[in-house]
Amino acid sequence: MWRTLTLFFHQLASPPHFYRWSGLFAPWFAAVALVLITIGLYGGLLLAPPDYQQGEAFRIIYVHVPSAYLSMLSYVLMATAAAVGFIWRIKLAHAVAVSTAPIGASFTFLALVTGALWGKPMWGTYWQWGDARLVSELVLLFLFLGYMALHAAFEEQERGDRMSAVLAVVGVVNVPIIHYSVVWWATLHQGPSITENAISGAMLWPLLVMIAGYTFCFGWLLLLQLRSEVLEREAGARWTQRVLEASP
Amino acid sequence: MSEFFNMGGYGYYVWSSFGLSFLVIVLNIWWAYARSTRVKRRLSGRVEQPEPVRPTVRQVQ
Numbered sequence: 296m297w298r299t300l301t302l303f304f305h306q307l308a309s310p311p312h313f314y315r316w317s318g319l320f321a322p323w324f325a326a327v328a329l330v331l332i333t334i335g336l337y338g339g340l341l342l343a344p345p346d347y348q349q350g351e352a353f354r355i356i357y358v359h360v361p362s363a364y365l366s367m368l369s370y371v372l373m374a375t376a377a378a379v380g381f382i383w384r385i386k387l388a389h390a391v392a393v394s395t396a397p398i399g400a401s402f403t404f405l406a407l408v409t410g411a412l413w414g415k416p417m418w419g420t421y422w423q424w425g426d427a428r429l430v431s432e433l434v435l436l437f438l439f440l441g442y443m444a445l446h447a448a449f450e451e452q453e454r455g456d457r458m459s460a461v462l463a464v465v466g467v468v469n470v471p472i473i474h475y476s477v478v479w480w481a482t483l484h485q486g487p488s489i490t491e492n493a494i495s496g497a498m499l500w501p502l503l504v505m506i507a508g509y510t511f512c513f514g515w516l517l518l519l520q521l522r523s524e525v526l527e528r529e530a531g532a533r534w535t536q537r538v539l540e541a542s543p
Numbered sequence: 544m545s546e547f548f549n550m551g552g553y554g555y556y557v558w559s560s561f562g563l564s565f566l567v568i569v570l571n572i573w574w575a576y577a578r579s580t581r582v583k584r585r586l587s588g589r590v591e592q593p594e595p596v597r598p599t600v601r602q603v604q
Binding site for chain 1: 547549550551552556557559561562563564568569570571572575576578579582583586587
């Protein structure tokens with residue numbers, strides 16, 4: 296049993312094996328994401344009733360919360376993959392970390408911008424330096440960008456992988472700070488909607504569907520980037536050349 | 544219909560948020576495909592490479 300399990304993980308982490316399976320899975324991720332986001336948008340924009348305090352402006356939640364959730368999820372994924380690559384020297388793990396960073400950064404950017412666009416009509420300001428949630432999310436963006444810059448600064452890829460992995464792992468302390476910031480420092484940003492403020496069902500289900508749809512979209516984007524990353528890292532390997540000849 | 548686009552006076556904020564989110568996701572998709580094409584084109588020119596191209600730490604030391 297244990298042997299089959301370790302064999303399974305070894306195979307999963309082998310680049311040619313990954314390349315073959317990701318090619319089969321990627322289109323399904325895209326299809327599921329498209330269906331879920333379409334349903335979520337329909338529910339969020341047309342079926343959900345306006346909020347009694349925020350009116351129609353609350354609908355920004357359907358793009359803001361999924362981006363913010365993914366920004367943290369992708370950071371944790373990046374840091375975990377970087378740690379696995381650092382400790383066990385698994386090539387595919389470093390490739391996962393490197394491929395996650397730009398996608399995670401783009402969702403962090405979206406969380407910040409949609410948050411600002413929601414803040415202006417509700418709080419009267421796009422940005423507030425005194426708010427812990429806003430500032431810690433901005434720090435997350437800089438962590439992603441810092442990771443990418445540090446990784447690019449090394450000429451030897453293996454060194455860049457290991458050095459930037461340290462930054463990724465150290466930066467993970469920011470994730471619980473973002474998560475609990477609205478509880479620890481109750482400043483401008485509102486508290487958690489799903490767990491504590493208990494938003495009503497007609498408003499909640501489109502949000503959950505959007506979060507699931509965004510997650511599948513993220514998975515799809517990650518697989519696409521990871522396939523290119525693996526090809527680049529394995530350039531010169533015989534399986535890579537076979538793949539390139541088969542699908543130029 | 545125009546009531547839907549007006550969003551109770553918050554149309555600018557709501558539609559900029561949704562529009563920007565759409566734009567960033569589409570850019571991500573475009574970039575992933577552009578990179579894939581670029582990488583495949585670049586690497587298929589290197590058919591006769593027996594060893595990995597990038598030096599590893601051990602080779603340098």
